[in-house]
Amino acid sequence: MAGAATPLLLRQQHSFVTVNRFFSASLPSLTQTKSSNTLLSFSSKEDQVLVVVGGGAAGIYGAIHAKTLGPHLTVLIFDKGRNPLSKVKISGGGRCNVTNGHCADNMILAENYPRGHKELRGSFFNLHSPVDTMAWFTSHGVELKTEDDGRVFPVSNSSSSVIDCLMSEVKQRGVFMQTKKIVKTASVTNSGKFLLEVQKQPADHAEHVEADYLLIATGSSQQGYTLASQLGHSIVDPVPSLFTFKIEDLHLKELSGVTFPKVKVRLKLEIVQRNIPQLTQVGPMLVTHWGLSGPVILRLSAWGARYLFGSAYKGRLIVDFVPDVHVGSLKSILSNHKQKFAKQKVLNSCPPEFGLTKRFWSYVLERQGISGDILWASISNISLMSIGSVLKECVYEVNGKGQFKDEFVTAGGVPLSEISLNTMESKICPRLFFAGEILNVDGVTGGFNFQNAWSGGFIAGTTIGALALESCQSSK
Numbered sequence: 001m002a003g004a005a006t007p008l009l010l011r012q013q014h015s016f017v018t019v020n021r022f023f024s025a026s027l028p029s030l031t032q033t034k035s036s037n038t039l040l041s042f043s044s045k046e047d048q049v050l051v052v053v054g055g056g057a058a059g060i061y062g063a064i065h066a067k068t069l070g071p072h073l074t075v076l077i078f079d080k081g082r083n084p085l086s087k088v089k090i091s092g093g094g095r096c097n098v099t100n101g102h103c104a105d106n107m108i109l110a111e112n113y114p115r116g117h118k119e120l121r122g123s124f125f126n127l128h129s130p131v132d133t134m135a136w137f138t139s140h141g142v143e144l145k146t147e148d149d150g151r152v153f154p155v156s157n158s159s160s161s162v163i164d165c166l167m168s169e170v171k172q173r174g175v176f177m178q179t180k181k182i183v184k185t186a187s188v189t190n191s192g193k194f195l196l197e198v199q200k201q202p203a204d205h206a207e208h209v210e211a212d213y214l215l216i217a218t219g220s221s222q223q224g225y226t227l228a229s230q231l232g233h234s235i236v237d238p239v240p241s242l243f244t245f246k247i248e249d250l251h252l253k254e255l256s257g258v259t260f261p262k263v264k265v266r267l268k269l270e271i272v273q274r275n276i277p278q279l280t281q282v283g284p285m286l287v288t289h290w291g292l293s294g295p296v297i298l299r300l301s302a303w304g305a306r307y308l309f310g311s312a313y314k315g316r317l318i319v320d321f322v323p324d325v326h327v328g329s330l331k332s333i334l335s336n337h338k339q340k341f342a343k344q345k346v347l348n349s350c351p352p353e354f355g356l357t358k359r360f361w362s363y364v365l366e367r368q369g370i371s372g373d374i375l376w377a378s379i380s381n382i383s384l385m386s387i388g389s390v391l392k393e394c395v396y397e398v399n400g401k402g403q404f405k406d407e408f409v410t411a412g413g414v415p416l417s418e419i420s421l422n423t424m425e426s427k428i429c430p431r432l433f434f435a436g437e438i439l440n441v442d443g444v445t446g447g448f449n450f451q452n453a454w455s456g457g458f459i460a461g462t463t464i465g466a467l468a469l470e471s472c473q474s475s476k
Contacts, residue, residue: 048073048468051196051211053183053227055079057088057450058436059217060166061457062464066215067173069465072472076209077170078181078198080223085163087219091450092151096159098137099130099454100447102150112448114241114278114303115411116441123422128458130451140165149295151447186214186227188429213464215433217457220410224438228414232428236440238412241305242298245317246400247291255363256289261355264323265296267398268316269307278303282323290402292317299444301401305411308401317396322354327392334384338376346379347372354391364390409449413440424460431467433460 050066052059055077067075077084088096103109106129110120134144134152142165143155154161170177180201187195194211214231218224225235267279281303283296301308308315322330337351350361365372368386370379414434418427426432435456443449 048212048471049210050075050213050215050464050468051183051194051209052077052215052217053224054217054219054221054436054438055081055084055177055179056217056219056436056453057085057166058219058453058457058460059215060084060170061454062215062217062433062435062461063175064166064169064173065458065461066213066465066468067175067461069462070468070472073465073468075173075175076211077175077177078183079177079179080182080201080221082179084177084179085166088162088166088450089159091159092153094159095153095157096162097447097450098144098152098154098162099133099451100150101130101134101146101152103130109448109451112446113441113443113452114305116416116439116443116452119416119421120441124455124459125451127422128455130447132458133451133454136454137162137165140169149446182223183227186230188231192430194431213431213433213467215435215460215464216438217435217453217460219437220408220413221438225413228434228438231426231432233414233418233426236412236415238410239305239309240401240403240408241302241411241442242409242445243301244288244293244402245291245297245301245396245398246313246402247317247396248399249291249396251363251366252287252291252396253289255287255359258287258357258360259294260285260321260360262323263296264320265300266318267300267304267308268318269304269311270315271310272307276303276307279307285319288402291398292319292396293402295445302409302411302442302444305442313398313401315398317398319394319396321356321360321391321394325353325391327388330388330392331384334388338379338384342375342377344376345373346370346376349376367394409442410437411440411442413438415440422459423463424456425463433464435460 050063050073052063052075059077063075063077066073091097103112106125107121109125109130110117113120138144142161144152145155146152182199182201183196184199184206185197189195189210194214196209196211198207198209216224216227220238229235261284262282263285264280264282265285272279279300281296281300283299284294285292285296286294325333333351333353337349341349346365347362350356350358362372364387368383368390370383370387416439419425419434419439420427424433424435426434436453437449439456441452443452
């Protein structure tokens, strides 16, 4: 090595093995220097370089497909963390909810994306659908299963199956991976290449890398927003999505762990005066020690993410605990039950048509000030109406948000209007690509956020691979 400030160039005569040894062996020695002027050049006249920023699902999936289609392309992944695919590891309670298998119609599939539901109706899922995702993982040795609610998991019930599959492909395809590296700056040189400043963590010096293609797939990390801004893109301010509701109700806390297979919830916010259909959702709900959770709440939080942010996460939640029972039928059910079970205590005899647990039935009576020890014969019509109102329109004051333990998803990022969804290439900066959550796309819970990552990574990767292959063939 001539000196720390001397550019290191891989000449045309170096073989692929030399590149491999250079990247895996020489970089650690470089990190011991203190120079900020080290230039790492991996390209020659024939070879081209793709740098992927972000070692998550979208970035790694994109890198694999770029290298598969363009085998002469040098592909480098820089990830700021110690372990790539960290979000894959914890998703689905450690099982990894790969995708959703109940949305064969792409129009219906797109409706699961609060940000992106209009734009994703086009070519995006046609180019790489959940069926394609499942086929790819299955063909690469990951056996999958689709559960009743549509969520797709590895048969092993372990996210390690997905991680091992992807990392095995990275190794077999010859994709280079560097962890604990942050790409701090990105600019375009006079020759049209990307010049990237890469900093090792903890920061001790910077290296510079030139690339022909750049794929930013950094999720909701500020790193990606900064790079996108440096290259001319605007950013929709990110706010949290997919979270639980905090509700101060001492009696509700006592129901922690109680689940409801189907409820209807409506969110009322002062800043929202018009009717927004998506702020009403139907599905399973879970009572927690801090409030309410479950798929229906998470979907509501996703659709209401920006409104809730603007409301400081305060609003009113109206819950219908018996959505399949009409209001008129409700009164008849209660009246008939009163006559049929007149001599039974109210607490010990809940109308079976409601499908409620005894714990929740006790909560309803207590909330309305009705003693569970009185007989059904003694209940007044006013009390019956009171019970009915709680079951159909139970009002809770939302006074904050919790974090969904398995995922952290944001609404915001690079606007979809600034990229071409059929290639994932920037409309502002040629040969710049995006995939995954860095875009202003987010899905509801159920495997939809990962599907966005797989689809975007595939489209970006195959586009880059095709461009590199075309360039290679034209230079011969």
